[in-house]
Amino acid sequence: MIKGFKNFLMRGDVIVVAVGLIVALAFSTLIKAFTDFVINPIIARAQGSRSVGLGWQLGQGGNKATYLDIGSFISALIYFIIFMAVVYFLIVVPYKHYSARRGATVFGEPGPVKTCAACLSEDLPAAATKCRHCGTEQPPVARV
Structure with a gap:
């Protein structure tokens, strides 16, 4: 029973889908940050409002809704790069090595x-x- 579970988990399809979901999750975080801290302030500025942080105030001072928060976006970008590096080095590289020992080529x-x-x-x-x-x-x- 444990051997069957291990074989299920080590199938190429399961690993590829898992990595795809992880990438999608990290990418969605990046996109959410872009929309929350770059696109939303531009839209809020068109409506009229205030805010503070690393970036530009597009409207009245102190209005967070119209603040182009580049600092938060850069943080999300750094998060994305670090997260993808961790996924690559802790999941993809060992799995490629394991699969090569079994005679299969994955992520080639x-x-x-x-x-x-x-x-x-x-x-x-x-x-x-x-x-x-x-x-x-x-x-x-x-x-x-």
Whole structure:
């Protein structure tokens, strides 16, 4: 039972989804900070109000609603970079090493692709003989 749980957790799909969710969470924090401390003050200034911090006051002094708070945005940006570094070095790198020992390649460079002449889809593997989207025959790739 424990071995099955370990195999479930170490599947590539689970790790990729987990890393994707972590990146999305950190990116959403960055976007929230951008909207809260840069976009919202610009909008509030159009309405008229006051505030304080590292940035510019767009309206009357002391009105936080119209304060372009660059300091908070820089803090969120630093948070995002540190958070992504932690995710990379504590999750991605060890998982790549573990997968390499098992003979699997994860988070590697994507393989070569080609474009279908009929439907112009650009995601066909270079070795494909038929287009996965429209089914047309693909010419073989010249090998060097």
